Amino acid sequence: MASFERTFCLQVPSSTENLALIREFVSTAGEQAGFGEDETLRLALAVDEACTNVIEHAYQNEETHEVTVRVTVDEDAIAFEVIDRGRGFDPTQEPALPVEELIRRRRGGGLGLRLIRTIMDDVQYRIVPGQMNELRMVKKRRRAGEVKPESGESR
Amino acid sequence: MTRSFLIETRDEGNVRILALRGFLDAHTAPRFEAAVEEELRAGRSRLVVDCTGLDYISSAGLGVFMTFIDEARGAGGDIKLASIQPKVYQIFDVLGFPALFDIQPAVEDAVARFERGAGEG
Numbered sequence: 001m002a003s004f005e006r007t008f009c010l011q012v013p014s015s016t017e018n019l020a021l022i023r024e025f026v027s028t029a030g031e032q033a034g035f036g037e038d039e040t041l042r043l044a045l046a047v048d049e050a051c052t053n054v055i056e057h058a059y060q061n062e063e064t065h066e067v068t069v070r071v072t073v074d075e076d077a078i079a080f081e082v083i084d085r086g087r088g089f090d091p092t093q094e095p096a097l098p099v100e101e102l103i104r105r106r107r108g109g110g111l112g113l114r115l116i117r118t119i120m121d122d123v124q125y126r127i128v129p130g131q132m133n134e135l136r137m138v139k140k141r142r143r144a145g146e147v148k149p150e151s152g153e154s155r
Numbered sequence: 156m157t158r159s160f161l162i163e164t165r166d167e168g169n170v171r172i173l174a175l176r177g178f179l180d181a182h183t184a185p186r187f188e189a190a191v192e193e194e195l196r197a198g199r200s201r202l203v204v205d206c207t208g209l210d211y212i213s214s215a216g217l218g219v220f221m222t223f224i225d226e227a228r229g230a231g232g233d234i235k236l237a238s239i240q241p242k243v244y245q246i247f248d249v250l251g252f253p254a255l256f257d258i259q260p261a262v263e264d265a266v267a268r269f270e271r272g273a274g275e276g
Contacts, residue, residue, distance in 0.1 A: 016182035020159060023180075023211070041211075041242055042249075048213050052181040111214035111221075111250060118249050 005074040014055050014065040014084075019048050022069055026080070029071040033078050034141070043078070043139060046119040049112035050082040050091075050135050058086030058133060075141070077121075082135045088127040091116075091135065159183060161208075162190050170266045171199045176208035179216035188219045191234070195223060200232025203265040206239040212246055220256065233257060235265040 010025045012018040023044040030040035051067050059065045068083040091113050116123055122138040160183035161176040171194055179187060194202055204220075220234060227234045235257040239247065247253060259265040 016180070019180045019182055019213075020178060038242060038245060042245070045211075045213055045246060048180060052213065052215060056181065111217055115214055115246075115249060 003075060005072060008071045008073075010069045011066055012069075013063055014059045014067050014086075015063040016052065016055055018067075019051060022051050022067075023048055025069060026071065029073065030078065033073040035078065035139075039139075042119045043080070046116045046137055047080050047082065049116050050080070050137065053089070053091060053112060054082060054084040054086065054133075054135075057089050058084045060087075077138050077140045079136060079138045082137075084133050085131070086133070088129075088133045090125045090127070092123055092125045160186065162187060164190070164194075167203075167262070167266045168270070170201045170203055170269050172203050172205050172262060172266075174205040174208065178211040179209060180211065180213045181215035184213075184215035184219055187216065188222065191219060191223050195226055195230070198230075200227045200230035201269050202227060202232065202234045203262055203269075204234060204236050205262050206236055206243060207262075209240065209243055212243055214250075217247070217250060217252070220252075224256070233269070235259060235268060237262045237265040 008025070008029050010022065012021060026044040026047045027040050030043045035043065047069060051069065054067050055061060065084070065086060068081075070081040070083065072079045072081075094110065094113055096114060096117060116137060119139070120137040121140045122136075124136045126134045126136065128134075159178045163174045163176070165172050165174070173190060173194070175187070177183070191202070194200075220236075224234055236247075237259045238261055239258065244258075247256075247258070252258070257265070257268060259268060
């Protein structure tokens with residue numbers, strides 16, 4: 001039951017050149033929402049990884065498409081939706097491999113998803129056939145002074 | 156618009172230092188990949204990546220280390236990392252890199268590790 005909700009939206013051409021812009025957008029939203037510097041960096045990283053996947057896999061590095069990042073902030077959480085209209089690819093169906101295995105396979109592709117899963121509290125993927133693909137990532141807020149990491153009973 | 160990523164190379168004895176500056180993401184990683192590949196092709200496998208000026212790394216950058224680490228070690232060298240800022244280190248840490256890569260506090264420490272290892276064949 002959120003008493004306030006704010007939404008921010010950024011739409012950019014599907015080029016890796018725009019990843020810096022996307023990170024700045026996410027960092028600004030994260031800071032405004034009251035997340036600390038380290039946490040904001042991790043949020044920007046997770047969204048960067050999601051957008052990189054879209055550019056490289058959904059759009060096959062074609063720069064003529066668009067990537068949309070929508071950020072919704074309420075009193076409980078910050079949510080990011082990365083939306084594309086490319087080839088649907090559900091990253092949440094990929095197995096979570098250990099880093100040693102990723103190294104053995106000599107590929108970096110699986111690392112991004114591993115980062116997203118580690119950083120975010122909830123990750124979901126939705127395909128609307130013929131219309132769009134949406135990766136939704138949620139990071140819950142930890143309220144200062146209310147819940148301590150060591151104790152779950154400080155109500 | 157901005158030169159968001161720079162690589163400077165220098166030698167310390169027979170160790171090659173690659174000093175990174177800026178943001179290492181999917182856009183800039185191909186340049187880093189080409190630089191590491193060039194060193195290995197030239198027979199230089201003792202590499203230290205100086206991360207003092209590195210402000211950001213994503214999986215595309217981490218993937219470069221993963222791509223070449225076996226080759227460097229197979230050639231009798233290594234890719235060691237040094238002087239990583241805490242905010243960037245947390246990203247390496249999330250992935251468990253400290254257990255897999257030799258990460259040293261300072262460039263001199265990483266260079267010294269090569270020199271110490273050299274006597275053992």
